Structures are given as structure tokens and as C-alpha cells.
Amino acid sequence: MCELLGMSANVPTDICFSFTGFLHRGGGTGPHRDGWGIAFYEAGGYRDFRDPHPSVRSPIARLISDYPIQSHIVISHIRQANVGGVRLANTHPFTREMWGKTWCYAHNGQLEAWQGLPLAFYHPVGDTDSEHAFCWLLGTLRQHFPHLPDANDTQRQACWARLHALCEELRSLGVFNMLLADGDYLYTFCSTKLAHITRRAPFGQAELSDAELTVNFAEHTTPADIVSVIATEPLTSNEAWVRMQPGELLVWHQGRIVARFTAEEKGADSPQ
Amino acid sequence: MCELLGMSANVPTDICFSFTGFLHRGGGTGPHRDGWGIAFYEAGGYRDFRDPHPSVRSPIARLISDYPIQSHIVISHIRQANVGGVRLANTHPFTREMWGKTWCYAHNGQLEAWQGLPLAFYHPVGDTDSEHAFCWLLGTLRQHFPHLPDANDTQRQACWARLHALCEELRSLGVFNMLLADGDYLYTFCSTKLAHITRRAPFGQAELSDAELTVNFAEHTTPADIVSVIATEPLTSNEAWVRMQPGELLVWHQGRIVARFTAEEKGADSPQ
Numbered sequence: 325m326c327e328l329l330g331m332s333a334n335v336p337t338d339i340c341f342s343f344t345g346f347l348h349r350g351g352g353t354g355p356h357r358d359g360w361g362i363a364f365y366e367a368g369g370y371r372d373f374r375d376p377h378p379s380v381r382s383p384i385a386r387l388i389s390d391y392p393i394q395s396h397i398v399i400s401h402i403r404q405a406n407v408g409g410v411r412l413a414n415t416h417p418f419t420r421e422m423w424g425k426t427w428c429y430a431h432n433g434q435l436e437a438w439q440g441l442p443l444a445f446y447h448p449v450g451d452t453d454s455e456h457a458f459c460w461l462l463g464t465l466r467q468h469f470p471h472l473p474d475a476n477d478t479q480r481q482a483c484w485a486r487l488h489a490l491c492e493e494l495r496s497l498g499v500f501n502m503l504l505a506d507g508d509y510l511y512t513f514c515s516t517k518l519a520h521i522t523r524r525a526p527f528g529q530a531e532l533s534d535a536e537l538t539v540n541f542a543e544h545t546t547p548a549d550i551v552s553v554i555a556t557e558p559l560t561s562n563e564a565w566v567r568m569q570p571g572e573l574l575v576w577h578q579g580r581i582v583a584r585f586t587a588e589e590k591g592a593d594s595p596q
Numbered sequence: 597m598c599e600l601l602g603m604s605a606n607v608p609t610d611i612c613f614s615f616t617g618f619l620h621r622g623g624g625t626g627p628h629r630d631g632w633g634i635a636f637y638e639a640g641g642y643r644d645f646r647d648p649h650p651s652v653r654s655p656i657a658r659l660i661s662d663y664p665i666q667s668h669i670v671i672s673h674i675r676q677a678n679v680g681g682v683r684l685a686n687t688h689p690f691t692r693e694m695w696g697k698t699w700c701y702a703h704n705g706q707l708e709a710w711q712g713l714p715l716a717f718y719h720p721v722g723d724t725d726s727e728h729a730f731c732w733l734l735g736t737l738r739q740h741f742p743h744l745p746d747a748n749d750t751q752r753q754a755c756w757a758r759l760h761a762l763c764e765e766l767r768s769l770g771v772f773n774m775l776l777a778d779g780d781y782l783y784t785f786c787s788t789k790l791a792h793i794t795r796r797a798p799f800g801q802a803e804l805s806d807a808e809l810t811v812n813f814a815e816h817t818t819p820a821d822i823v824s825v826i827a828t829e830p831l832t833s834n835e836a837w838v839r840m841q842p843g844e845l846l847v848w849h850q851g852r853i854v855a856r857f858t859a860e861e862k863g864a865d866s867p868q
Contacts, residue, residue, distance in 0.1 A: 368683025411640025424719035447696035
């Protein structure tokens with residue numbers, strides 16, 4: 325079982341606190357020894373850092389937890405290999421460019437019969453089920469929407485509904501917990517395990533579950549800040565995390581949920 | 597004027613020595629203060645590190661010069677912005693996936709009328725002439741070769757000849773010095789300024805031009821090692837670098853030149 329960590333915020337925010345707890349699971353408190361990666365969308369673009377070594381011993385992971393990169397969307401992943409050897413090409417997150425945007429993706433779970441998913445524009449570089457599924461997902465979406473959908477609600481909702489349907493197809497092949505982002509929106513899909521928390525004023529204290537560290541968010545934020553964190557398992561021991569439902573897709577923008585698609589309805593719900 | 601640095605080697609080699617001299621030019625001995633990036637092809641995959649800040653002050657650049665990543669192809673770039681603002685999305689190297697391979701690209705120079713180059717599969721995320729030219733180059737190549745060309749010499753030579761012709765088209769729009777790689781081959785194209793050196797047994801000492809540092813390669817290599825370094829300007833003061841000719845494309849594999857295309861002939865020359 326891999327671990328996923330995502331963040332969506334309305335102000336550039338560093339993820340050092342959550343990442344510190346998260347990376348302890350990479351060979352520290354967890355069994356996820358087969359590499360890790362983290363991707364940042366900053367005001368000026370996208371970058372990621374990936375390492376096929378356990379995160380607790382990685383000099384790059386230490387750099388990231390000490391170097392406060394200010395970001396409004398983050399996707400991170402710690403790997404426990406099942407399909408595909410332990411090497412850099414199999415290390416999440418994966419990226420592709422679509423519609424002039426950098427798309428970033430990380431997957432937790434394992435799929436059956438994924439080799440049959442037909443590929444259009446994008447082809448895997450490594451040999452994991454995860455990257456193949458990503459190439460299929462993005463290529464199929466691009467076939468339906470050759471150009472960036474208009475920001476008007478109808479087009480965008482149609483695109484998100486299609487994305488949800490594709491995620492549901494992947495869930496039917498096995499376990500498919502996913503974080504996906506395009507620089508504007510963060511998409512989180514739950515198959516079995518994903519929880520989230522939104523922090524906003526009045527900010528309190530948070531205690532990491534995996535490392536002896538407490539942070540008083542009030543010291544690091546302004547009253548207007550909204551910061552949401554999404555993870556496989558809750559990262560803090562003293563806050564109330566919300567567990568996502570199987571088949572649920574949430575679309576995040578600037579720390580808020582702006583659309584929700586559920587397994588039952590396969591339609592958009594009213595945004596929060 | 598930006599600076600380019602490339603490496604092709606027959607054994608996984610760290611580029612710490614060359615990079616140390618190179619990064620001094622990023623706001624140290626050179627005027628290249630607008631960001632830098634470095635990409636590594638390792639046995640197991642691809643990764644890059646990019647920073648929109650001057651390399652001499654970048655904590656990530658310091659990590660790279662201290663952390664010996666073993667690689668057989670490296671592409672690095674220090675930027676002095678002309679087209680496009682100073683931000684991460686405009687920071688080289690740029691990457692795209694084609695034929696299930698990660699292609700990496702860095703450009704030095706400035707183009708005219710680049711906005712008219714038609715785009716097929718790939719679209720720029722930032723707003724530089726460099727990234728637009730890369731998207732055009734790769735998209736056009738993919739239109740001619742929808743699948744990875746066979747490793748047989750005819751197909752591969754045809755693909756490389758097409759690449760050379762496309763580089764020549766870009767050179768006709770201005771200054772186009774380029775490093776490009778696909779994980780197997782490194783392609784270097786000279787418009788005005790690019791020099792290379794191949795180090796092999798018996799290895800001697802090298803003295804960096806930009807920093808007080810001397811390295812005795814014999815201590816770090818085996819007699820079978822072949823390591824070539826390509827840079828905008830020679831990086832060492834006591835070795836004989838070869839300057840490339842305008843319009844010349846060199847194809848490197850495991851430290852050796854395996855094909856050469858020149859402006860005059862537009863045909864393949866005999867490999868070294």
C-alpha cells in the first residue's frame with residue numbers, strides 16, 4: 325500500500341509540516357521503502373522531485389522538508405512497489421502536458437487487466453499499472469476534449485463528469501485511489517482510502533501522528549487562508565479528518581471543494 | 597546569452613565537477629541570473645531539478661553539486677531571460693514524452709517569428725520562444741515518425757536527418773544552440789557557440805576556469821570510461837576543447853559521436 329498526500333490552498337503555502345510527517349512513513353513508521361516523489365505547482369510553474377530510495381534516508385527529501393517551497397497545489401507519493409521494479413521511471417508522480425498545462429498524477433492501489441486499456445496520445449515510460457492507467461485516462465479525456473474546455477460551467481462540468489466516469493472505470497479494475505492536478509484544480513478520487521481536512525481561521529494547533537512535532541498554524545497564517553490537506557490516512561492525531569467515500573471524486577480549487585461526484589449519482593453535486 | 601552544459605558517458609558518471617564550474621556562471625562569474633535547471637538520465641529513468649533563482653544562491657543547486665547523481669546523459673541550462681518572464685514555467689530544460697521516452701531539451705539563443713511555427717501534439721506551458729520551438733520540433737518529428745523508428749540504420753538515420761533539417765529551419769529564424777536527449781542519445785546542435793571535449797584513458801588533470809578547483813580524473817575513473825562534456829564555452833583552462841561548426845548536429849551515444857550532420861552536406865558523415 326502506497327501513501328498519497330495532496331494539498332490545495334488559496335495562498336502559496338509550504339507543506340513542510342505535513343511532509344515531515346508523511347516522509348516518516350517512507351521506511352520510518354511505514355513500510356513504503358520503494359521511492360517517493362513530490363510535485364509543486366507554484367505561481368510561476370510546475371516542478372517535481374523524485375527519488376527511488378526510501379524517503380527517510382533521502383537527501384532530497386531532507387532538502388524539501390527544510391526548504392519552504394510556496395505552492396498552491398501539492399501532490400506527493402510514497403511507494404511500496406507491487407507492479408514494476410524499483411526505479412526512477414516507476415516513481416510517482418507522473419506528468420504529461422495536455423492543452424498547454426502540466427498534468428500531474430499519483431496512484432495508490434493495484435489494477436487488474438490494465439494492459440488492455442488502449443493508449444492514444446500518451447505512452448508509459450516505465451512499466452507500472454499506475455502510469456499506464458494515467459496515459460489511458462489523459463489520452464481518453466483528450467480524445468473527448470481536444471482543446472481546453474471553456475471555463476463556462478457546462479463545458480467544465482462535462483469534462484469533470486467524464487473524468488469521474490473514467491476513474492470509475494479504473495476502480496472497476498481494482499483499487500484506484502488517485503490524486504491528479506492541472507495547475508488550477510486538484511482532483512482527488514477515492515476507491516478505498518483517502519481522507520481530507522480543511523484548515524481555516526480560527527487556526528488551532530496540530531500534532532503529527534508520525535513524528536513528535538506540533539505546529540501552531542495561527543503563527544504561520546493570515547485569517548483569510550484556506551488550506552486543505554488530503555492523505556491516505558489522517559496525518560494528525562488531534563483533528564477531525566473527513567473520510568472520502570468509494571467512488572467519490574472531489575474537485576478542489578484554492579483550498580475549497582468546488583465540485584463533488586459520487587458513485588451513486590454519477591452527476592455533479594452542489595459545491596460547498 | 598544563456599549557458600548550456602551537456603554530458604554523454606558510457607558509464608554512470610556524476611557531473612559534480614563540471615556543474616560546480618557551470619553554476620558559478622549563474623550570477624557568479626556570468627550574468628545568467630534568471631534561473632537554472634539540470635536533467636539526469638539514470639539507468640532507471642529521468643529526473644530534473646529547476647529553479648527560477650540564480651544558481652549560485654540556490655539551495656537546490658548546492659544539493660546537486662554535493663550529491664553525486666550517477667547518470668549517462670545530463671543536460672543543464674543557466675538562463676538569462678530575453679523572451680518570457682523569469683518564472684518556473686520558463687525555466688529550462690523542458691520535457692515532453694514521445695514514443696514512450698522522456699525527451700529533454702534546452703536552448704540558447706533567440707528566435708524571430710517563432711510564433712508562426714505550427715504546433716501539433718505538444719503545446720507550451722510557459723511563454724518562451726525556446727519552449728514553442730521545442731513543441732514544434734518534437735510535434736513535427738512525431739508527424740513524420742508516428743512510432744519509434746526501428747534501430748536499423750536506415751530508419752534511425754532518416755529520423756536524425758529530419759531532426760537536423762528541423763534544427764536548420766530554427767537556425768534560419770535566429771540563434772539556435774540546442775541540447776536534446778531521449779535517454780539513449782544526446783543531440784547537440786550548434787548555431788553560434790558550442791564546444792566539446794572527450795575524456796578517456798589516460799586521464800589527466802582538469803582545472804576549472806570559473807572556480808578554484810582541480811580534479812584528477814584518473815582517481816575517479818576506470819581505463820574503459822569515456823566521458824564527453826559539451827558546453828557553450830570551454831569549462832576548463834588546461835584542456836583542448838573542440839568548437840562545433842554553425843549548422844552542425846552531433847549525435848552522442850555512450851560518450852562517443854555516432855553521427856554528424858553538417859550545414860553544407862545535410863547528410864550523415866562517417867561516425868568517429
